Amino acid sequence: MERERVDVDVVCVGFGPATGGFLTTISREIPLNDGTFPQVICYERADDLAFGVSGVVTKGRGLRVSFPDLNPAEIPMAAPVASEKVYYLLDPVGASRRSATLRAADAALRVSGSCKDEAFELPYIPPFLEKHGGLVMSIGQFNQWVGQQVMMTGAAQVWPGTPVAEALIDGDTVRGVQLADQGVDLDGNPTSAFQPGMEIHAPLTVIGDGPVGPVGRQLDEHFGLPPGHEQREWAVGMKMVVDLPEGCTLAPGTVFHTFGYPEPEIFGFLYVQPDSVASVGIFIPSWLENPVRTSYRYLQHYLLHPLVWKHLQGGRMRSWGAKTLNESGRRGEPYLVGDGWARIGEGSGSTNVLAGSGVDEAWTTGVQLGKAVLELWREGAPFTKENLERTYVTLRRNSWVEEEARVAEYARDGFHRGVVPGMLGMALAGFSGGRLHLPGLPEHAMPTLEDFFSGRIPPEELAALKKQAETHGEALHDLVMNRCGWPEIPYDGQLLMSQQDALLLGGKVQAAPGYANHVRFRDDEVCGRCGAMTCVEICSAQALMPGKPTPSFDREKCIHCGACIWNCEFHNVDFRAGAGGLHSAEN
């Protein structure tokens, strides 16, 4: 097929904090000293630069280097961290899947009288976790703020609503990207309005499309991962932005980190922003090996925990969203550069799970690449693998991002053995500077529903629940959680509501016409043989529903979190470039 072609100097894929850092850095030096004006262009899949999702509390070290006079008040929804606490949450409903050790610890804490609101405040925040002097933010507003400043320089163009289908790979050289076709039906067949995606050629392609971006994954497939690297640890982060109730005494900048509830493996957060707004959310990690794991139901139980609910009761949901996190960090780092390309941000393994931080690290990797590109432009040197390694990779290896990523590299391996070993492993790695850690377990298949609930729910009862879910179109995770003793959610229509209402009222999700479905299944038979359908259970937006031969996909609901990719142990989900998704700018 003949495609139109445009040539630019740099093309970027995805606009998030990493690309924001990159574009901020180079746009300040354009036009270059020799008077040339490189053409820099960035394509973002989402319909607006502000439609990202993150629960952001950050030390902001990299940001403050880029913006030495940064005043948080200039960024909507940003506030300096005022107070920070870490809580271990007990189980107030008795349904959490806790080990005997944890139950004993809970009992001891209750008896000791050191708990309040079913929570135990840790007397000390480990230095690798604390965010004193940092910021709480909305990633959507931050991205919008950065995008406005970059665009106003006139030195770079950032185009939202334009998915990049793939990198143009010639041998092992990346020549640019191809945009997604428009004017096609859901299966990708051309209609009368067909417009083939254009080819954008550039000497340098910058890939910052996040943990599940199609271009980043394409490069992973083409080049593989460096020896010894693996991308095994993932999480779904889901959050709500809440109008706090009248009389709430939480001050802007208040930060709660929590762990222990709704399941011991689930971490949570509450960050207070200006104007009586808070971001509240949880992370469902891949090591929660429940085949019917659901982020949304767990999020609601988290909101209802006494420590959190006492601040939220009477509040109102403003926004909702979710994303996938690549928690493998440094160990999952792909090849960072090659001939004509470089990777930055979360997709390049910059997220630090020990510090619970990703935005500042992503930003800094973008800045590092920006400095490298400016240096190569000054030298008149081409964007070869060797030159990018000499500049960008060297800067990155000698930075705090790398140093702290090394400390975190094996910090969470203990979670493969359980929550208590996991926490011990984190402490061991954190306090030893990464020299010590608890070893993990080899990668293994997710247990079946029957195995996971063995001893709690008889197999025949699970079969009956599956039948009920199939017959009545109910979510299996809801039925199983009810059976495990989790109480029904008392919907109030304000903060506690159905997942679809959260999608509509909070996520405001929509999809532009004229694009193909971006979630496909490679082999129908593989889906037919899959009993777990974890992709359906984990789907953050109920966009995937049970179906035959493959789950049905409704892209009008999809928020592009990508949880279906890594929850399919058969690698049968083909997650492509797509338009649409969240339309909230507050997450």
Place this chain on the structure above:
Amino acid sequence: MTEPFHIVVCAGVAPDPLQTLEPVMGPQGPTLKNELMLPAVLDPWAAHALYEANHLAKSIPGSRVWLVSMAPKPKLQQVLMTMAQKVSFELVALDGPASGFVDYAQVAYALAEAIEGIEGLNRSRLLLFGGWESAGRAAGVTLAMVGERLGITEQFQAVDVLKIGDDGLLEIHERAEGGKHQVTLCGGPPAVLGWATGNLPEPPNSPQTGMANMRTLMPALQKAKPVPVNGGLQFTSASLPRQQRSTRVVKDASAEEVAAEIAAWIRG
């Protein structure tokens, strides 16, 4: 073949239709809570006018399209990064409020003044396009006032079709009752056309169009002058219409059952 047109499209910015809006009282009267945080779109009716303008300009060589828009500069930039990929235009930007709680006459004066200042504009070939309706509570009256300020007496509202005859006559179809159109033959420009929805689909994104627009877009935004629209019309209060929302999950209901329930609900 008719002479080229100079088409000026007046288009405001409105919050993305999916957003939850909340009017609040500020020092200058009502405003939208978090207006600058909300994602925005080009007013949907005016956007149709822009698509029609672009289509017309393509069909008559030598025609030019200007987009004149007033909104807070950051919002305008955000919206235009989406629109600029779809159609070609030259931007005239005004930095002012877009909440809808403004004196429409003052907005109209500002827009008219900006149009009068467009370099190279041939007023005798001017077609002033905009939305017949507005998502910004201006109800389309602004466009009519801009036309009056510019001295254009031929004004048409709720336009769905504009055909240009070989003799240069404008055949204009305005919506009327019962799904019918009133057809008028107009001798030629200048004329004001307030568009309904027109008949054109939203154009796909075109990187080439975007890059071409960027040559004028950013300089125009950087030059955008602040437009004070204080005083004049006073808003004493603002409130949202009462809404009732109840959610039930019902499986396998027939279309007839759903329709019957909705009809019963409407009847009260």
